[in-house]
Amino acid sequence: MASTVSTGKLIGAFNDVKGKTFYIIFEETYDSNTYPRTPKWCARAIGDLAAMMRLIFWSGSSAEGGMLKGTGGKSITPEGYIGGFMKELANPVEIQDQRFELSVGDGWDAVIGRAEFPKTLAKLEAIGESEMACALDQGQTVSVSLFEHADALSAIFDGVDLGAWRILKAYNTPVYAMRNPALGYAPAKVKPPLVTLPRVVRISQDDANLLVQHDDGSWRCDGWNYSYVANYITGLWETELKYPGSFRSLIKSYRDALAGAPVMPSDDVTIVVDTSVALGAYAAENVQRIQREFDCKTIDGAIHIPFSADFDFRYHVTHLPVEAAKWVFGGKEEAAPQRQAEQLCLLAS
Structure with a gap:
């Protein structure tokens, strides 16, 4: 590349x-x-x-x-x-x-x-x-x-x-x-602020994709570990202006925290796809492929896909459009997949 x-x-x-x-x-x-x-x-x-x-x-x-x-x-x-x-x-x-x-x-x-x-x-x-x-x-x-x-x-x-x-x-x-x-x-350096982390879990030990809990309580797959860190860095300039010299320790703390995120349980996990969300051609084709190749059910207009640890399955479901696909644990949208995923506040050292 x-x-x-x-x-x-x-x-x-x-x-x-x-x-x-x-x-x-x-x-x-x-x-x-x-x-x-x-x-x-x-x-x-x-x-x-x-x-x-x-x-x-x-x-x-x-x-x-x-x-x-x-x-x-x-x-x-x-x-x-x-x-x-x-x-x-x-x-x-x-x-x-x-x-x-x-x-x-x-x-x-x-x-x-x-x-x-x-x-x-x-x-x-x-x-x-x-x-x-x-x-x-x-x-x-x-x-x-x-x-x-x-x-x-x-x-x-x-x-x-x-x-x-x-x-x-x-x-x-x-x-x-x-x-x-x-x-x-x-400017003179000042003490860095606390790093507020999102609630996040890894899909598996060998998968770079992360699930993050959004403001509405739903869990969604927004991308790989590095993309979360990159997005954090993009918006960090304002913090650096308020707390000069803090960017190095803040980035390290954020990166380390995501790298150490717990792995979600693989049982009783369902990916729910909202079919009312307008999708582009590629995203729509991906949804149709999943329906053809994997065990899916349609309930109240939404596609319910039981999670599988299979590599091909993980590849396809993690490429579903973020706005349409949410991950449900134990039948509850807001349920935390693990207690370790509670929001953390780390002091950047």
Whole structure:
């Protein structure tokens, strides 16, 4: 499976005309399935501290499942990846003011793609840049300054819908620019908060899939162990802003707790599929296959499937759509499969 290989990290920083600090995140990468494997710098996003943290943690979460690698294709941890960018945030290179020409066009290298423009339009209007939004909508080219229009540029090139590489070209990456720690983010570490874990059990000793109890009390299979950890990391940036320096211990505590989750009992377990939920073609085909190949009953319009430890069975039922399939223990939807699955609060050490 292809992965992104990260070979370099860089953060640039500047103060806009109002004195607010903005950052630009640069990353040197290559794709493992492309040849030659030549690392290239890319300006990913422009934004304030919160925007940078959100993007860094979101990107770092990909390392949990192996989709993000380090130099030479070596495995890395989300903590290591995030930590590398946190060092860059503490001592960024200083960015000088520059001008850009914004326009809406077609093609992969358009400054603002026509397909992405509706979202861009909404973002600009949301921050009070209606005049700029109107000009772009009318097909005009708008000249902007990095320092004067930082809010608008960060809204447009947030690294989610549009990357900053569309206006900041790779050959201008400020690798050798002067560092200015006065523009950096280097807060003192504070004691981490408690980690609140979901109620979770493993399906079997040799199965990476987990069952988690949702807010409505139902138990559902949302995916593999690593996907839960990755989702946790994605949203951890806000906690890191409140409790600087806590991300490493919090991620470790969460990962260790899920890895040590108890195995559910294999007897008296039923998977109930709600047939009233609209399904896509693949999901519907999977449900039909299970009905053909396994012992199922239809009760009040819902398909009831007795659990089996058979590998093929587990594969199919764990790929049922989360919104339609719930796991019932002992005939009670809210029943806990084991006492050890009670919600835990661990103090990250």
